[in-house]
Amino acid sequence: MRHRAQARTDTPQGWRDYVVPQRWDAFTADDHAVWDLLFARQVDLLGSRVVRPFLDGIDLLRLSHPGVPDLDELNAILEPRTGWQTVAVTGLVPDDIFFAMLSERVFPVGNFIRTVEQLDYLEEPDCFHDLFGHIPMLADHDYAGMIEHVGRLGGAAIAAGHGERVARIYWHSVEFGLAREGGDLKILGAGLASSFGEAHFSLESDRVERLPFSVRRAVRTAYRNDVFQPLYLVSETVEATVEEILRTDAEELLTI
Numbered sequence: 001m002r003h004r005a006q007a008r009t010d011t012p013q014g015w016r017d018y019v020v021p022q023r024w025d026a027f028t029a030d031d032h033a034v035w036d037l038l039f040a041r042q043v044d045l046l047g048s049r050v051v052r053p054f055l056d057g058i059d060l061l062r063l064s065h066p067g068v069p070d071l072d073e074l075n076a077i078l079e080p081r082t083g084w085q086t087v088a089v090t091g092l093v094p095d096d097i098f099f100a101m102l103s104e105r106v107f108p109v110g111n112f113i114r115t116v117e118q119l120d121y122l123e124e125p126d127c128f129h130d131l132f133g134h135i136p137m138l139a140d141h142d143y144a145g146m147i148e149h150v151g152r153l154g155g156a157a158i159a160a161g162h163g164e165r166v167a168r169i170y171w172h173s174v175e176f177g178l179a180r181e182g183g184d185l186k187i188l189g190a191g192l193a194s195s196f197g198e199a200h201f202s203l204e205s206d207r208v209e210r211l212p213f214s215v216r217r218a219v220r221t222a223y224r225n226d227v228f229q230p231l232y233l234v235s236e237t238v239e240a241t242v243e244e245i246l247r248t249d250a251e252e253l254l255t256i
């Protein structure tokens with residue numbers, strides 16, 4: 001990974017090599033039915049247990065429209081709003097490529113969706129995780145700016161040999177973070193918002209730890225990507241975490 005990162009410092013546009021056509025027309029009736037099933041089930045499950053900007057994003061981006069979203073149609077709403085666009089990729093992209101995309105307000109979306117037999121088990125993120133979990137928050141102006149900043153920090157940290165520092169910040173906020181909102185504990189992270197099993201678990205289980213989010217704590221907290229999290233970091237508010245991450249520059253990050 002580090003070697004790849006160094007090799008690509010000469011080609012800052014290298015992320016474009018990973019972009020593929022979404023081929024929306026190739027999604028079958030079964031694929032669209034899986035999206036509709038997942039969407040209805042997850043909206044019902046989340047109710048108001050997810051932060052407000054997420055719910056607003058679902059509405060603003062018209063994600064409740066039936067079927068797998070067409071990225072061109074989605075971008076036609078998202079890009080004028082916050083400058084973000086989605087692109088299709090075939091699966092997970094290397095960390096340096098991922099952060100390079102984020103730094104240019106480009107979010108990669110898997111060009112496939114799980115089958116009905118795989119509803120709750122995924123080897124790697126599909127378009128339901130990427131689109132339902134991540135994209136609503138990119139309609140929020142402040143959060144959208146924060147994710148771009150995370151991309152820049154990621155590039156700098158990888159170049160310095162410490163990519164894991166930004167991966168942990170990302171994990172404990174954007175992917176698996178919780179946040180307080182009006183005194184209530186809510187889901188913030190896309191990995192939780194898009195998960196049938198872990199959404200309620202993260203809020204309600206008494207077998208996990210929940211500690212206040214700070215950039216310092218996130219950087220120092222390793223994570224597991226193969227089991228439910230044993231520890232969740234809780235943002236005091238979404239706005240507080242956005243501000244703290246935006247205040248963190250690459251130099252400071254490397255000294256934490």
Ligand SMILES: [Fe+2]
Nearest residue numbers: 125175190191
């Ligand atoms: Fe994700």
